[in-house]
Amino acid sequence: MGRVKSKKKVKLSAMSKREEKWALLFVAAPTLGFLLFMAWPIVFAFLTSLTTWNGAKGFEGMLNRFCGFDNYIKLLTDKKFWQTLTTTVIYLIGIPIGMILGLLFAMGMNRKIPGVRVLRTMYYVPVISSLVAVSILWAWVYNYDYGLLNVIIKALTGKHGPNWLGDENLIKVSMIIFMVWKGLGTSIILYLAGLQNIPRSYYEAAMVDGANGWQRFKNITLPLLSPVTFYILITSMIGGFQVFVEVQVMTTNGGIGYSAATIVYYLYEKAFESFQLGYASAIAIILAIIIFVITFINFKMQDKWVKTIE
Amino acid sequence: MKRKLLCILLATVMTASMLCGCGGETAESTSEATEATEATEATEETESIGAQIEVDEEALTDVAVEGDYSDADLTVFIFAQDHEKAVYQSLIDKFMEETGANVTFEVTTSDEYGQKLLAYKAADDMPDIFYVGPEAVASNVDDGYLLPLDDYVDAAVVNNLWGSVGNAYRYDGKTAGTGEGSLYCLPKDFSTFAFAYNKNIFDEAGVAYPDPENPYTWDEFVEVCQKLTKDTDGDGEVDQWGTANALQWALDAFIYTNGGHFLNDDYTEVVIDGQEEFIEAFQFFADLTCKYGVTPTVEQDTALGGYQRWLDGQIGFYACGTWDVGAFMDKNTFPYEWGLCAWPTGKTGVSMTRNGSVGFAVSADSEYPEAAAALITLFSTDLEGQRVLSGETTGASLQIPNIMDYAKGDFKDRIADGTIPYGDNVDVIFNYIEGTDKYQGIFVETTYTYNSDWWNAFLSGGYEYVLNGEMTAAEYCAQVQPAMQEALDAANEMKAAAAN
CATH class of the missing domain: 3.40.190.10 (Periplasmic binding protein-like II)
Structure with missing residues (x-):
């Protein structure tokens, strides 16, 4: 605040001016892309959310069906909206689980043990695999009669395993397990990179001071990994609110009593099965606001726990 | 503060859209997988059978099309399996040859059809010919998308369709399917x-x-x-x-x-x-x-x-x-x-x-309604096309013929003599389609x-x-x-x- 602002404009040479123009041109491409492919769709979605548009008669058809904030008011009392929102939030439990497991595996793989590269690759395979393909795969893993899981349970206990995808609560557990498995590779790789960035000298100094393993982990590893944790937290939360494919592929009609359906699944149904584009857009806007608020809070809170080496 | 807020907002939007992008991409390919889990189990298997059927395009040479539509430029947008696509493609080829019209043929899968049609509607750029099921006739007519076919299709053609399927495509502005009002589609098929x-x-x-x-x-x-x-x-x-x-x-x-x-x-x-x-x-x-x-x-x-x-x-x-x-x-x-x-x-x-059906509709905005109506008449009622689809020339029956005369005559005879492989008691199908005192579809x-x-x-x-x-x-x-x-x-x- 106390800085003195220099109002004096530096005169640019002809060449600098020319360079500046070129610079603007380079900036123009992404800006235009942003306006066209992000800003406009957002505005368009918001406008749509104020209508009862069903997709008919183009832009004009949309404007003719203006209904104010009716869609938002209806959303407040829409049981399915709250149900799917709750389910989506429940699925977020997988994020801390995934982060803890990711960190544990990363620390394990940070040692010089034979075959560690093979292990790292194996854990990353789910990340690069098609989500649809692995969802189908896991639907089979969870299969009541023929699934891998129930075959193992039967072999171990002699009893038939539970109906993983056919029970209102178990289906949520199943989805969380699947999502943790799918996201584990990303956390491992990121944490691994984070671990390798921590200078060894910190640990050596701590050891000279007599710190034990837990103290070193708690006071050096964990704080210095906090930027990575922060990054994973933000991206997984945004991704977590947008879960769709898993539900679409692994369940029929969103699971028994709609128990596995997420908010994006509901949005999709409204938009592309009921053709209530206005209502679906209202859900999208609310979802965007939720994601923004949570991300904002995360950013605000980061000063309290995110540490950097500097 | 404001700048920071803006940064966060931009970061959120970009990350979200990035993730969204990934989701979107897979979402489309999901539809096929969904079909496996959803109850359309039945069609799926047919699809794989359908893919094995080879259509003898030479069989479709006797196509009767009259009229000169050399200035017409039509777009056809439907979903079809491979063998159906082959049938309609050869009918289109003949149509272009006989009438001089130009036809662009766009085919998609049944899963993606609804979304793509929605995109056409949102862009206000409808294809001349597209599929509409009985359940969607009223909404499409209300939104002004469908051309009434009464003035464009011969009464003889309509009379030779199964009664109830013809009724399913009529709409009087109040209730669809009662048989009142104008006709808006010719059936692609009529199933039970x-x-x-x-x-x-x-x-x-x-x-x-x-x-x-x-x-x-x-x-x-x-x-x-x-x-x-x-x-x-x-x-x-x-x-x-x-x-x-x-x-x-x-x-x-x-x-x-x-x-x-x-x-x-x-x-x-x-x-x-x-x-x-x-x-x-x-x-x-x-x-x-x-x-x-x-x-x-x-x-x-x-x-x-x-x-x-x-x-x-x-x-x-x-x-x-x-x-x-x-x-x-x-x-x-x-x-x-x-x-x-x-x-x-x-x-x-x-x-x-x-019972079920899907029909060929003509866009109300079509610049060439006569040509479009002539083409859907061909699609719906061309005898050779029906022979292929109902299994007489392929040996795999995927629909009952739309043409009543043929269905009750040659088609049944070919089932009786074994040319068209069929389960016992084909009359059950006809009973449901026509309705009797013991059966009703x-x-x-x-x-x-x-x-x-x-x-x-x-x-x-x-x-x-x-x-x-x-x-x-x-x-x-x-x-x-x-x-x-x-x-x-x-x-x-x-x-x-x-x-x-």
Whole structure:
């Protein structure tokens, strides 16, 4: 605040001016892309959310069906909206689980043990695999009669395993397990990179001071990994609110009593099965606001726990 | 502060859109996978059979098209399997040759069709010819998309269509499907969802085949199913069942035959709560599973669907759509002998099932309505095309011919002489399509409402609890009715908004 602002404009040479123009041109491409492919769709979605548009008669058809904030008011009392929102939030439990497991595996793989590269690759395979393909795969893993899981349970206990995808609560557990498995590779790789960035000298100094393993982990590893944790937290939360494919592929009609359906699944149904584009857009806007608020809070809170080496 | 806020906002949008992008990409490819999990099990298998069918394009040389449409430039947008695409492509080629018109042919999958058509609508750039099902006629007409065909299609052509399918595509501005008002589509096909039985299982159990002339009552049906349900390998677990039908496709066959219905006469109210006929039928459907045990349990059904079990020879009775015949006659797919029979009858004594159809419509904005109408007439009623699709030239029947004369004449003769492989008792199909005193095929109630949301509400309310006996049908109906009513109200509001 106390800085003195220099109002004096530096005169640019002809060449600098020319360079500046070129610079603007380079900036123009992404800006235009942003306006066209992000800003406009957002505005368009918001406008749509104020209508009862069903997709008919183009832009004009949309404007003719203006209904104010009716869609938002209806959303407040829409049981399915709250149900799917709750389910989506429940699925977020997988994020801390995934982060803890990711960190544990990363620390394990940070040692010089034979075959560690093979292990790292194996854990990353789910990340690069098609989500649809692995969802189908896991639907089979969870299969009541023929699934891998129930075959193992039967072999171990002699009893038939539970109906993983056919029970209102178990289906949520199943989805969380699947999502943790799918996201584990990303956390491992990121944490691994984070671990390798921590200078060894910190640990050596701590050891000279007599710190034990837990103290070193708690006071050096964990704080210095906090930027990575922060990054994973933000991206997984945004991704977590947008879960769709898993539900679409692994369940029929969103699971028994709609128990596995997420908010994006509901949005999709409204938009592309009921053709209530206005209502679906209202859900999208609310979802965007939720994601923004949570991300904002995360950013605000980061000063309290995110540490950097500097 | 403001700048920071802006940064966060931008970061959120970008990350979200990045993730969204990934999601979007996979979402499209998901649809195929969904089909495997959803109950359209039936069509899926047909698709793979369809892909093996080779169409003899030479067979389509006698196409009769008249008229000069050399200035016409048409776009056709439909979903089709490979063999259907080949049929329509060759008809288009002939049409272009004979009339001088230019036709652009765009084909997609049935899963993606709805979304792509929506994109056309949103862009206000409709193809000249596209598919519309009976359930979507009213909404499309209200939104001004469909051209009335009355002035463009010969009465002779219309009169030679199956009566009820012609009616399904008429709309008078109030209620669709009653046979009143203008005609808006020519059928691509007219299907019915008949019932079939596995003869081998009957033979082994020493049970007489069902008599198509005398449909079973529900009690008789249960009795037969009980005889067919058994543990064939002696491991203590049942592995062969009387029947196994997914509720979303088969419940109608029980509700309507018992005189039940979901909605009131003007489709404004859901009336299942406390309705004796409906509840009795739904409870009977559930009892087949939870009381009589003649179907796989809910758990077993999630493990392996009825369709796969039927193909595997584990099921005595199973639904058979007209599109399934090709697959069921293919020994690699279904190595058993089978015949057609009636769905069991409830209180009305009439066996009922759902009919279905999809039709060719012409856009109201088409610049060349005459040419477009001539082309859909060719698609719908060209004899050679119908011979291919109904299996006379390919040996795999995927639909009943649209042309009544041909269906009742040559088509049946070719089935009788074995040219068209078909299960026993093809008359069952004709009975459902034409309606008799013992048989009636109907368009289900979703056909007459603006969308199917109320039905989806029924499906997503947890009906599985009724099937496994944790809840009664009456309790479920009372519980789910408000959500269904809400969805129906929303649909009717949309209809009213579109009509204004």
